[in-house]
Amino acid sequence: MQRLKSYNAILSVLILLCLVVGWTKPFSFELNVMIYNRLFYILIGLSFFLQSKMLPNPKMVYPMYAAALFCVVGAFLPLESQFSSIKTIGLFAGIIISIFNRPRA
Secondary structure, three states: OHHHHHHHHHHHHHHHHHHHHHHHOOOOHHHHHHHHHHHHHHHHHHHHHHHHOOOOOHHHHHHHHHHHHHHHHHHHOOOOOOOOOHHHHHHHHHHHHHHHOOOOO
8 A cells, every 4th residue: 555655656746747847848849748738647547546546435446447547548639639628527537536535534
């Protein structure tokens, strides 16, 4: 369990770095798009996948897997696609699941 938390912390730092790159745009346009619009959602999906193993409610594990899958699949869709918003849906779903399924003290 502690190892999963460590991996998730590393992913969180990488996700924040992706956000910083997207906001500051230090690289070429193509590289910024790849980092901010693709790598960001892939890392979020991996983070949700790791979080699913730590959820106290076993009924929420598969919805968290679905949110992770939406993020990763959406990252590989073309940005102009009408289905590219699936990654945002996965992001919001994963955030909501993770907020409301925290272990109680």
